[in-house]
Amino acid sequence: MPWIDACATDDIETEDLIRFDHAGRTFAIYRSPEDTFFCTDGLCTHEHVHLEDGLVQDFEIECPKHNATFDYRTGEALRAPACVNLKTYKTRVENGRVQIDI
């Protein structure tokens, strides 16, 4: 698959995320406290609530509905009610744009 252009790096604040929809799928793109970028599926694996309104703390994303928590670098489910890991995707930055490999 080719790299998909998702957003400008400045579109995401440090320690935050945005939603990115592409080809009928939805993703979450994160900017870490170290200004590195990560991408996961957009929906929580618990009840499929979108993570876009969730809270990013360090390298974790917390679902806005039930506070399930994931490590967005690896997708690992860290806190119930999530038991299933999030799928993650590779990212890269080219000319100030965040690209994802889906």
Added chain:
Amino acid sequence: MTKRDYSLLGDDARRAVDSGLAAAEWYHTDVPRKTMKALMTRSDQPAIRDTIILFGAMIALAGIGIALWPSWWSAPFWLAYGTLYGSAMDSRWHECSHGTAFKTRWMNDALYQIASFCMMRNATTWRWSHARHHSETYIVGRDPEIAVMRPPAFIKLVLNFVGVFDVAAALPRMVYNAFVGVHPEEKTFIPETEWPKVVRTARIYVAIYAATIGLAAWLGSLLPLMVIGLPRLYGAWHHVMTGLLQHGGLADNVVDHRLNSRTVIMNPISRFIYWNMNYHVEHHMFPMVPYHALPQLHETIKHDLPAANRSIAEAFAEMWPALVRQLRYEDFFIKRVLPDTAKPYREDFHAALAAE
């Protein structure tokens, strides 16, 4: 008039799923992302302060109670200790189940385990039941935490001020979980991978209570049970009083927390015991916001909410007659007026669901 079936395995549960009510998107007041991020920010400091005060007060009160035992002069100290044990622990259980009390996860988890034990709530089971309560708040047949069913059972409501029915339900379930396994109703909201934890937790609780009862028998005194176990009864009144107000007399089977939840302005002592859950519409709409930021969230979104009740007494004066009326008219509920600045309720959506 509709007869409600509150069983999680019953007709209303099936209807909620079939009509789409169980999976519907809930109403949220618009809050700018920057503001919401600030409100959601976690901190250890407020909860560490409150936890030191809570456990410090419990140790002091129980110590005085033990020193004065068996004199009746110990009674007020037991009442105060019991209120912290049987009521403040309810709000600690709740906030920590959301993981919002502390920024540090192990602190949340530690207080959650202690509070769950005090409240006789299986720490694993209730984490999942509360997730369902938030997904499907007061959806009949789906929400396992509906405190006031219709028609209201007033004897049960009143006796629960001293925890009678809660404990009468909790103890057999604890023994069932410890020796039989996960109950069929619990299997509807707890993933199978978590079932062994439910059993392990129940066995630990049974062992602690058995040891406490054994100690009381050996000493020939109620004193050990005054410290562990009985305060869940004699100290329950405050959490029942405030808990009834959360949703009592309001709508069910809706997807707008402004219709099914109540915010009540309370005195500072009740707010400490209740950990600000008096801001209940706000909490349900934005469960990511920690307890210490709820007053600020209230100020941010109150333009979109019905006016808060101004006191516990005022809220009861609103709720109690509605519960009485629900004895004869189960479909009756209080529909509170929104301010002019609010977005209207989704009448058409709820009417369509009701017609399903």
